[in-house]
Amino acid sequence: MILGSVLGYGGDDPYDGWMRTAVAGATGYIGSRLVPQLLDAGSEVVCLARTPGKLDDRPWRNAVEVRRCDVLDAEQLVTGLEGCDAAYYLVHSMGSNGDFAAADRAAAANFADAAEENRLRRIVYLGGLGSGDELSSHLDSRQEVGSVLASGSTPVTELRAAVVIGSGSVSFEMLRYLTEVLPIMTTPRWVETKCQPIAIRDVLSYLVATLEDLPGSRIYEIGGPDVVSYHEMMQLYAEVAGLRRRVILPVPVLSPRLSSLWIGLVTPLPVGVARPLVDSLRNEVTVSAGRAAPFPVDPMPLRKAIEQALDLDDQLDVPSRWSDANASPARPLAGDPEWAGGTLLVDRQVVETRASPEDLFWAFSRIGGSVGYYTHDWAWRLRGLIDTLVGGVGLRRGRRHPEEVRLHDTVDFWRVSAVMPGEFMQLSAEMRLPGEAWLEWRVNEGSEGRQLEQTASFRPRGLAGRMYWYAMLPFQHLILERMARGISQAAEKRTSLDVA
Numbered sequence: 216m217i218l219g220s221v222l223g224y225g226g227d228d229p230y231d232g233w234m235r236t237a238v239a240g241a242t243g244y245i246g247s248r249l250v251p252q253l254l255d256a257g258s259e260v261v262c263l264a265r266t267p268g269k270l271d272d273r274p275w276r277n278a279v280e281v282r283r284c285d286v287l288d289a290e291q292l293v294t295g296l297e298g299c300d301a302a303y304y305l306v307h308s309m310g311s312n313g314d315f316a317a318a319d320r321a322a323a324a325n326f327a328d329a330a331e332e333n334r335l336r337r338i339v340y341l342g343g344l345g346s347g348d349e350l351s352s353h354l355d356s357r358q359e360v361g362s363v364l365a366s367g368s369t370p371v372t373e374l375r376a377a378v379v380i381g382s383g384s385v386s387f388e389m390l391r392y393l394t395e396v397l398p399i400m401t402t403p404r405w406v407e408t409k410c411q412p413i414a415i416r417d418v419l420s421y422l423v424a425t426l427e428d429l430p431g432s433r434i435y436e437i438g439g440p441d442v443v444s445y446h447e448m449m450q451l452y453a454e455v456a457g458l459r460r461r462v463i464l465p466v467p468v469l470s471p472r473l474s475s476l477w478i479g480l481v482t483p484l485p486v487g488v489a490r491p492l493v494d495s496l497r498n499e500v501t502v503s504a505g506r507a508a509p510f511p512v513d514p515m516p517l518r519k520a521i522e523q524a525l526d527l528d529d530q531l532d533v534p535s536r537w538s539d540a541n542a543s544p545a546r547p548l549a550g551d552p553e554w555a556g557g558t559l560l561v562d563r564q565v566v567e568t569r570a571s572p573e574d575l576f577w578a579f580s581r582i583g584g585s586v587g588y589y590t591h592d593w594a595w596r597l598r599g600l601i602d603t604l605v606g607g608v609g610l611r612r613g614r615r616h617p618e619e620v621r622l623h624d625t626v627d628f629w630r631v632s633a634v635m636p637g638e639f640m641q642l643s644a645e646m647r648l649p650g651e652a653w654l655e656w657r658v659n660e661g662s663e664g665r666q667l668e669q670t671a672s673f674r675p676r677g678l679a680g681r682m683y684w685y686a687m688l689p690f691q692h693l694i695l696e697r698m699a700r701g702i703s704q705a706a707e708k709r710t711s712l713d714v715a
Contacts, residue, residue: 236426237261237296239286239326240305242269242623244384245341245418249303251275252419258426263295272621286322292329301337301426302330304364307357316356323360327367335369339425341418344377344411344436344500351498361434371432372425374418374508377500378448380439380520381415382527383615392611394449395458406446411438411501414520417512424510435508441517442501448517455521560684562671562692564699565659570706572658575667576637577618578706579656583626584614589701591694595627598646602628607647629654648673650680656702667706669699 236253240246241262247270253260254275262270263284270276284295286306296302304326307319330338343357361373378386421437443451450460515523568575582588588595599610610627614620620640624631629642632653644652651674659666671691675681 234300234426235259235261235298237263237299237302238305239263239284239295239302241281242266243305245379245415245422246303246305247273248415249305249419249422250279252423254278256423261295261299263292266623269623286326287318289325289328292325293332296329296333296335299333299335301339302326302335303422304338304340304360307360316352316359319356319360320363323363324366327364327369330369331367337426338364338369338371339422340364340371340373341422342373342375344375344438344502345498346503354498354500365432370430373432373434374421374425375434375436376413376418377410377438378412379415379418380412380517380524381418382524384415384524386412387524390445390448390452394452395456406449407444409442409444409499409501410448411442412448412517412520413437413439414515414523416520416523417514420512421508421510424512425508434506436502436506437508437512437514438502439514439517439520443517451518452521455518456525560673560675560681562688562695564669564696566667566669566699566703568665568667568703568707570665570667570703570710572637572660572665574706574709575656575658575665575702576640577709578702579667579669580620580634580640581618582702583610583629584617586617588694588698589705590697594690594694599628602646605647608645648680649683650675667699667703669695669702671695 234257236258238246238250238253238260241250242264246262250260250262250273260279262279262281263286264270264281265283265285267281267283270279270281282295284291286292304323306322307315326338340361342361343354345351345354345358358375361371361375365371365373378390380387380390417439418437421435425435452458453460570578596610603609603611608628612625612627614626615624620626620631620634622631622634625645626642628644628646630645631640632643633639633641633655637658639655639657641653641655644654646652653670653672655670655672657668657670659668673680673684675684
């Protein structure tokens with residue numbers, strides 16, 4: 216056995232040795248952490264990704280096959296699963312625009328059909344824990360996806376988990392910000408609902424072990440050893456993080472909608488993500504008797520899971536974040552012709568500089584987060600606050616790493632949409648705007664010396680977009696000019712230190 220020998224249990228191997236495993240959702244929080252675990256367990260991995268470029272800088276990229284695949288495209292799925300023995304389905308549409316339940320239902324049906332056509336031996340699906348007749352729309356959709364997948368001829372093993380505790384997970388970020396930002400909290404009744412959190416490490420162990428499940432479709436529930444309320448989780452987080460105990464004042468009339476707006480205000484989660492999460496917290500999510508997963512995994516206590524997540528954050532060793540999967544769609548470069556794709560309004564700054572290309576890239580690639588924007592940081596913070604108040608992501612997403620940058624990283628309310636180390640970086644705006652916006656830096660070598668070229672571009676949406684651009688133009692031109700000079704000065708200072 217391949218996987219059995221790694222995980223330490225035996226039995227008849229239903230896969231007879233070699234296995235090729237597809238991972239749908241390989242760019243997401245769970246999927247990108249699962250892939251190296253599967254490689255370590257001896258499986259050959261095929262990553263299915265709508266945007267394959269997001270995997271280019273992963274340390275395991277050369278050890279896997281990557282196939283472009285959108286789960287809403289039935290033909291792409293059939294091709295994507297060719298030659299595979301099993302597949303993980305780690306895809307969901309929470310936080311997307313429109314009817315996420317309908318999109319998830321359609322994607323799951325496509326996946327079940329493609330698995331049947333390719334005669335897969337198993338589908339492994341990670342769903343949501345919860346029982347009863349009044350599940351939230353989010354939990355109901357997650358469980359419906361499991362049913363749709365199992366409606367085909369391919370056996371499905373569905374693991375159901377509640378709160379996943381790990382550096383960068385959506386649940387952990389919500390817990391963290393609620394606890395750290397608000398020493399006194401006025402909260403709805405859901406803070407007293409019981410849940411059974413589980414560490415990301417243990418989720419991955421269960422997922423790998425599940426590949427060798429017995430034939431047939433099954434549903435297993437997974438959770439850590441602690442059953443706690445969200446209130447108790449926040450108090451334990453405060454204790455582990457060295458904070459004072461939080462004062463929590465329940466308010467029974469705070470609706471899920473108001474709760475999600477409140478969470479959107481004080482955490483990095485946009486309202487579209489917070490709302491289904493908050494709605495789900497009214498349901499008790501604990502492992503039912505007789506449904507616990509029978510695999511040799513010894514889940515860690517909640518305290519240890521929180522300690523481990525905080526340690527990885529402190530070491531800047533966060534391999535994936537909840538926001539990784541929500542990249543903006545591919546966009547043209549701001550340096551393209553200004554007529555490309557419609558009206559493109561541009562502010563371009565060119566600064567002569569003595570800095571080296573490496574130091575210029577260092578300076579502009581570390582923008583945002585704790586470094587800030589090199590000028591008028593109060594104005595950027597104000598813009599972030601306004602974005603948060605209107606339901607946007609604001610500045611609180613910060614950065615994955617204070618200086619390193621990779622394609623599709625989040626940088627406050629931006630996302631890295633293109634990057635070429637030592638030469639170029641482009642950020643795509645994800646704040647609330649009447650149009651689409653980009654910030655771009657490029658190192659130019661000319662006959663008269665080296666230049667830093669900074670381009671801010673905006674594609675307006677209707678009259679409101681044009682009014683927004685021209686109303687902001689005097690202020691943003693001043694800020695952007697000083698920002699370009701600040702980047703050049705920081706780079707020149709670093710270059711002079713390197714020379715000295």
